[in-house]
Amino acid sequence: MSPFFSDAKAGTVLHVGEDRKKETLSQWYAGLTVEQLEGIESVSMDMWPAYINATLQHVPEAQRKVAFDKFHVVKSLGTAVHKVRRQEHWALMKEGRDDLKGTKYDWLTHSVNKSAKQKARFEQLRTSTLKTARAWAIKEAAIQLWHRVHRPWAPEGWERWLMWAMRCRLKPVEAAARTIKNHLWGILTAIILKVSNGPVESINSRIKTIKVRCSGFRNKRRFANAIYFHLGGLDLYPESVCR
Numbered sequence: 001m002s003p004f005f006s007d008a009k010a011g012t013v014l015h016v017g018e019d020r021k022k023e024t025l026s027q028w029y030a031g032l033t034v035e036q037l038e039g040i041e042s043v044s045m046d047m048w049p050a051y052i053n054a055t056l057q058h059v060p061e062a063q064r065k066v067a068f069d070k071f072h073v074v075k076s077l078g079t080a081v082h083k084v085r086r087q088e089h090w091a092l093m094k095e096g097r098d099d100l101k102g103t104k105y106d107w108l109t110h111s112v113n114k115s116a117k118q119k120a121r122f123e124q125l126r127t128s129t130l131k132t133a134r135a136w137a138i139k140e141a142a143i144q145l146w147h148r149v150h151r152p153w154a155p156e157g158w159e160r161w162l163m164w165a166m167r168c169r170l171k172p173v174e175a176a177a178r179t180i181k182n183h184l185w186g187i188l189t190a191i192i193l194k195v196s197n198g199p200v201e202s203i204n205s206r207i208k209t210i211k212v213r214c215s216g217f218r219n220k221r222r223f224a225n226a227i228y229f230h231l232g233g234l235d236l237y238p239e240s241v242c243r
Contacts, residue, residue: 004207004227008044008199012233013207016224022050029058040065044195046072047183067190068183069197070146076176077139081107083172084135100132107136135173138165142180146191154188206231 003017005028017024029037038060044067045051056062085107089100106114106122114122126133141161148154162184165177180187190196210226217223228234 004203006200006203007233008195010233011199011203011231013203013227013231016227018220020048020050022054025051025054026058029054042067042189042193042195044069044190044197044200046197047179047186052186063185064189066186067193067195068186070190071197073180073183073187074139074143076179077142077173078108080170080172080176081132081135081139084170085132087172088131099128099130103132107132131170134168135170138168138170138173148191154191155184158184158188203231 003020003024004013005015005017005025006013015028017028037058040059042065043055043059043062045055047068052066055066059065082104085100085104092099093101103125106118106125109118111119111122126136138161141164145154145157145161148157158180162177162181166174166181168174207227210230211217211223214226217226
């Protein structure tokens with residue numbers, strides 16, 4: 001899938017890139033006028049360094065506009081929980097214990113999607129003294145912080161969370177916490193401005209539909225043209241000749 005840049009409000013694709021390099025996004029920014037660059041209210045993205053650096057270089061006051069998407073933050077913490085569970089499971093199995101056997105998806109599945117039996121089993125797991133239970137609690141605490149949208153409260157809550165996460169002695173969680181600490185400025189922007197990659201995922205789904213219906217494309221340029229045609233917000237209707 002080619003990377004693309006879109007207007008979340010209009011639901012249209014603005015540019016289809018060749019790759020995820022800094023130069024690709026920089027070239028697109030360079031084609032915008034000063035007024036267009038100043039008119040950008042926020043830029044929601046994942047924590048890809050190339051996109052961050054290009055945006056900071058070209059967009060005025062980008063430090064207050066770059067917003068890191070919630071999904072990617074939560075995903076990094078979910079991956080950390082999975083690594084802790086796997087490491088602990090191996091250690092327990094060597095001791096002849098199967099406490100975590102078959103529980104992989106219990107830690108990954110949202111409570112609303114669990115059956116009554118699964119909820120009962122997970123309640124015992126999450127309240128246990130397992131390292132995985134502690135890692136899961138840290139992840140859930142971070143998700144709850146996303147509802148703190150007021151400027152004075154949001155930084156304070158995240159600073160307390162970072163102290164907990166970075167001293168938990170669970171290496172995968174500590175690594176994820178360091179990443180979050182380095183990108184906290186953009187996470188706070190996402191929370192306060194209430195922006196996310198949600199609209200982008202909707203566009204991404206439509207792009208996949210175009211690709212499937214066309215049974216693929218001969219090259220990237222033809223694929224890009226199809227995306228522009230269907231999702232570029234083009235006015236394809238002829239002007240009326242009636243007065």
